[in-house]
Amino acid sequence: MPRVREWLAPFTWDIVTAQNAVLCQAKHALHKPTSDGHDRTKQLWENQHREAMPLDAAVDLCRRCHRLAPFCFYNGNTFASTIALVIKKLELPADRAYVVRSLARHIVAGVATSDEERAFRDFCGSLDTQG
Template sequence: MIGPQRQWLADYSWDFVTAQNAVLCAAKNALHKPTSDGHDATKALWESHYQDSMGLDDAVDLCRRCHRLAPFCVYNGNTFTAIIRDVVINLNLKSDQNQIVRSLAGHIVAGVASDEETRAFREFCASLG
């Protein structure tokens, strides 16, 4: 945990996560359906932690872990990235900083962040103190 502990994800119930995926799928005429392998495990992980107080970096990591478990047939990364980007938007940062932090958080959730991006995000989290 880096930075202050908050309930960053408390507003995002599993029903919200599922609805977010449904919206993303509908926009692209894609199949919105839970997977047989990852859905139940992801739902259990999310429901056991989303209301916890944690550092922002931990919230990002929970979203990353849930994305990797692939609870839905498509748009898992987009679903959890949209959630963490919404969390960042609610920080009310300056426009340029908001854009950078949202991008960094999204890359970490999607699993495509470089070491430099991850380090920059952790430094940002530490600055929230």
């Protein structure tokens, strides 16, 4: 399986925005773009999400977008759920998929330890050698 792919290409900005709306609705939170981060994040996402990149770069793009805070609430969950959907498409064994999703979500949220980041990079490096 190639390590460099268009991992985020299916996730247009409209899909990201809809994901945030669903998360906000479930928690009865305001779904609204922020005045500071929304336009910058949208531009960053639209300029880069269709590019072929390593999986760890896709995770980093989600992390950067989370940090720019394009929405009033649930920015971390929005981008973490996006990368979790990407990882789901890898069709990994359930236990491994759980670990890889957890590592990626921690990186997106900015709470990953250096060991978690290293473990995720190791996983990403193994993609070229997997069937």
